[in-house]
Amino acid sequence: MAENKYKTKPLDCWNEAKQLRENYYKNFVRAHEVGGIRWAGGAWSFSAVPAGLGDDVYSLTGEPYGATVAFNKEFAEECHDAIEAKGYARDLCAYMRNYWGSIVLNKYAWGGEWPKPDFLWTTHICCSHAKWYQVAGELEGGVPYFCVDVSVGPYNERSERKLNYIVSQMMDGIEWMEKVTGRKYDDEKLIQAVYDECRATSLWAEICTLNKAIPAPLDEKTMYSLYVLGTLMKHRKECADFYEKLRDEVKDRVANGIAAVGNERFRVMTDTQPPWAFLELWRYLQKYGVVSIGSLYTFGLIGIFEVKEDGTWGPRISPQDRGIEIETREQALRVLAEWTLSRPEWQHFYSPELKSDMMKRIVKEWHVDGVMLHYNRGCEGLSMGIAENKLALREAGIPVMHFEGNMGDEREFDLERTKAEIAAFLEILGAK
Amino acid sequence: MEQDFFKKFHEWYQNRHEYAKEWKEKTGGTVLGYFCTYVPEEIIYAAGVLPVRILGSHEAQSVTEPHIFAMFCPLCRDCLAQGLQGRYDYLDGIMIAQCCLHMRQAFTSWKKHIPLEYNYYLYMPHGIQTPRAHPYLRGELEDFKKSLEEWTGKKITDQSLDHAIQVYNENRRLMKQVYEFRKEKNPKLTGLEAMEMVVSGQMTDKKEHNQALKELLKELPKRQVNRETGTRLMILGSEDDDAEFLKMVESSGATFVIEDHCTGSRYFWDEVVPQEDRLSAIAARYIDRSPCPSKDWPDRTRLPHILKLAKDYDVEGTLLIQQKFCDPHELDIPSIRTHLEKNGIPTYFLEFDVTVPVGQFKTRVEAFLETFQLPTDLF
Numbered sequence: 001m002a003e004n005k006y007k008t009k010p011l012d013c014w015n016e017a018k019q020l021r022e023n024y025y026k027n028f029v030r031a032h033e034v035g036g037i038r039w040a041g042g043a044w045s046f047s048a049v050p051a052g053l054g055d056d057v058y059s060l061t062g063e064p065y066g067a068t069v070a071f072n073k074e075f076a077e078e079c080h081d082a083i084e085a086k087g088y089a090r091d092l093c094a095y096m097r098n099y100w101g102s103i104v105l106n107k108y109a110w111g112g113e114w115p116k117p118d119f120l121w122t123t124h125i126c127c128s129h130a131k132w133y134q135v136a137g138e139l140e141g142g143v144p145y146f147c148v149d150v151s152v153g154p155y156n157e158r159s160e161r162k163l164n165y166i167v168s169q170m171m172d173g174i175e176w177m178e179k180v181t182g183r184k185y186d187d188e189k190l191i192q193a194v195y196d197e198c199r200a201t202s203l204w205a206e207i208c209t210l211n212k213a214i215p216a217p218l219d220e221k222t223m224y225s226l227y228v229l230g231t232l233m234k235h236r237k238e239c240a241d242f243y244e245k246l247r248d249e250v251k252d253r254v255a256n257g258i259a260a261v262g263n264e265r266f267r268v269m270t271d272t273q274p275p276w277a278f279l280e281l282w283r284y285l286q287k288y289g290v291v292s293i294g295s296l297y298t299f300g301l302i303g304i305f306e307v308k309e310d311g312t313w314g315p316r317i318s319p320q321d322r323g324i325e326i327e328t329r330e331q332a333l334r335v336l337a338e339w340t341l342s343r344p345e346w347q348h349f350y351s352p353e354l355k356s357d358m359m360k361r362i363v364k365e366w367h368v369d370g371v372m373l374h375y376n377r378g379c380e381g382l383s384m385g386i387a388e389n390k391l392a393l394r395e396a397g398i399p400v401m402h403f404e405g406n407m408g409d410e411r412e413f414d415l416e417r418t419k420a421e422i423a424a425f426l427e428i429l430g431a432k
Numbered sequence: 433m434e435q436d437f438f439k440k441f442h443e444w445y446q447n448r449h450e451y452a453k454e455w456k457e458k459t460g461g462t463v464l465g466y467f468c469t470y471v472p473e474e475i476i477y478a479a480g481v482l483p484v485r486i487l488g489s490h491e492a493q494s495v496t497e498p499h500i501f502a503m504f505c506p507l508c509r510d511c512l513a514q515g516l517q518g519r520y521d522y523l524d525g526i527m528i529a530q531c532c533l534h535m536r537q538a539f540t541s542w543k544k545h546i547p548l549e550y551n552y553y554l555y556m557p558h559g560i561q562t563p564r565a566h567p568y569l570r571g572e573l574e575d576f577k578k579s580l581e582e583w584t585g586k587k588i589t590d591q592s593l594d595h596a597i598q599v600y601n602e603n604r605r606l607m608k609q610v611y612e613f614r615k616e617k618n619p620k621l622t623g624l625e626a627m628e629m630v631v632s633g634q635m636t637d638k639k640e641h642n643q644a645l646k647e648l649l650k651e652l653p654k655r656q657v658n659r660e661t662g663t664r665l666m667i668l669g670s671e672d673d674d675a676e677f678l679k680m681v682e683s684s685g686a687t688f689v690i691e692d693h694c695t696g697s698r699y700f701w702d703e704v705v706p707q708e709d710r711l712s713a714i715a716a717r718y719i720d721r722s723p724c725p726s727k728d729w730p731d732r733t734r735l736p737h738i739l740k741l742a743k744d745y746d747v748e749g750t751l752l753i754q755q756k757f758c759d760p761h762e763l764d765i766p767s768i769r770t771h772l773e774k775n776g777i778p779t780y781f782l783e784f785d786v787t788v789p790v791g792q793f794k795t796r797v798e799a800f801l802e803t804f805q806l807p808t809d810l811f
């Protein structure tokens with residue numbers, strides 16, 4: 001066990017993060033009791049759009065829900081069994097199987113029966129997403145469903161035509177929502193939600209940028225519980241407000257040299273979703289003074305970054321901070337589409353090189369000593385190009401290892417074997 | 433000895449690389465390899481370039497492991513292996529029309545490790561059921577056309593597009609005419625012959641392919657079928673050009689009378705309906721064609737299409753095959769099974785890898801085929 005070099009303390013706002021998450025899942029269940037609306041879709045959904053239906057609109061995003069189930073191995077196993085019995089393959093997205101399994105079992109991870117949504121609203125980002133909610137709607141006995149196709153390429157190839165394609169679908173989606181809910185759409189609420197989403201996602205990028213400091217004020221295991229709010233409700237005021245508070249606290253930790261891991265001697269980064277039922281691996285690293293400072297996944301699934309004047313990565317300045325005033329529905333949707341396409345954890349769908357470059361940037365700017373890639377059998381979307389990333393990192397002279405597993409299906413994860421692989425890597429880094 | 437009606441197609445299928453090399457030598461032209469049948473071949477053909485589909489060889493290989501995580505489908509790895517092993521060394525360029533993540537990985541790795549003078553990623557929309565896809569794809573095709581013009585140094589005129597559309601539509605029409613013979617009580621062609629006919633068309637100059645189809649259509653009505661048809665099967669699922677498998681099933685008391693594969697009917701079923709704006713017409717054809725499951729949402733349009741095929745071709749049973757790890761098909765297969773079975777068509781599922789365990793599959797297929805036999809046939 002490496003000795004402590006730095007002072008450390010838990011986050012003051014930790015409990016607030018936990019509470020926000022719990023409220024989110026419970027509010028979804030209670031939505032109908034207060035006359036509200038429930039919708040479900042992917043974490044990548046344009047969640048600001050349904051916000052125009054009113055303040056009593058609650059969402060359930062599928063991936064974080066799937067991760068919640070994964071954390072509970074027994075329930076996850078029940079879900080897998082239930083959906084496999086319906087003929088779905090066990091190599092499909094593990095989050096999706098956890099989600100579908102909950103529907104089939106009529107069991108909600110937060111207790112009680114499955115809360116059927118009033119409509120489904122998502123985006124198609126990988127081979128699974130549009131099909132995920134197609135099947136979910138069928139399993140739920142028929143739920144109105146709208147999916148926005150965003151497959152227009154990486155941010156550096158954006159064009160007016162591509163934005164028009166996405167925006168026009170969202171415009172259609174709003175008309176569709178009015179029909180299926182019988183509610184009149186409020187553009188002012190949409191505009192506010194877009195502002196809040198840009199604020200929240202820029203703030204998360206700022207928080208991640210603060211982790212460049214040595215010692216790192218946050219470790220990745222803690223970050224998992226914080227970034228998740230962005231995957232649940234990136235468009236909501238309470239999410240942006242919480243990230244503001246968190247940003248201030250992390251700034252304070254950096255100023256006062258407060259470490260996430262008191263014995264920090266080595267810094268690593270990971271890649272893709274972790275095997276949620278085995279987060280003890282991150283504690284195992286800390287035993288040897290190794291802190292995982294994050295990953296492209298924890299930073300860039302929610303955080304929106306940009307290259308600053310000095311060439312380094314930092315939070316993208318939000319439209320409102322650039323003085324842009326959103327006045328119309330169309331403009332709000334255009335801002336939202338353009339902002340979303342710049343998400344780091346999107347570019348890899350088009351080019352492993354774009355992802356490798358971002359990873360090399362993190363290694364350099366966050367002072368990373370080695371990279372641990374999770375070859376994640378549970379998510380082909382984020383595992384796309386991962387072998388090429390490994391080659392590129394190795395070519396750049398960066399120590400890199402991979403371990404194979406599954407973010408949401410414990411049957412495909414071997415804890416002891418992975419520990420042995422990580423131990424060998426730590427020896428190579430000189431940490432063990 | 434029976435005349436070999438499909439010899440030409442078989443030879444092209446077997447000797448695809450030799451064909452392309454000879455074509456280059458003969459014409460001095462350029463060859464563009466493509467990864468998915470959503471590629472608008474008409475535009476490539478109009479540019480005077482030969483489009484050839486990149487497919488695997490169904491042989492075990494170990495060269496793709498460093499490039500593609502093994503949980504991705506065998507087809508994408510097999511395709512990349514062909515490139516890494518130099519079998520497509522005559523290609524001048526490669527392209528993909530946006531499809532599944534798997535094939536996209538094969539494309540990006542090929543682009544990185546086998547540098548060629550031209551590569552293109554066409555942002556074919558996934559949302560083919562939204563009317564917004566039409567103007568969007570039309571614009572993307574305009575960009576693609578410009579890119580081809582820059583590469584070849586030749587203008588693609590309306591006249592050359594009209595010619596290409598005419599050649600491709602004729603090819604589709606001719607193959608549909610051949611498929612009519614599969615409806616007969618004793619089909620005049622097997623599933624293997626049909627597959628080689630279709631896939632060879634993905635690797636040869638359509639003009640030559642059309643000529644061979646016309647000759648076939650003259651002779652085919654005279655063909656005396658000297659084999660038992662057995663159970664009339666439909667085969668559905670991922671790409672399938674596994675000749676050994678098709679041969680095995682068709683020598684076990686069955687005939688494939690129709691399929692829904694991108695190596696079969698799905699490739700050629702729909703024509704370009706001419707419009708004044710040629711690119712709009714081509715965009716409409718690729719958006720409205722029989723879809724790959726990766727694009728079949730929010731509605732399941734494949735279900736009525738598949739059922740209609742089954743009825744039109746008097747199908748008794750269906751084999752659902754899927755390339756291991758192929759998510760789009762894994763996501764469709766349960767509902768297709770339910771739909772077919774509700775409509776009285778039994779199904780059987782098989783998972784494919786680069787190579788197929790023919791012996792084991794034979795036992796399983798025979799067990800499925802036995803279910804169609806009357807008790808008197810069994811004993």
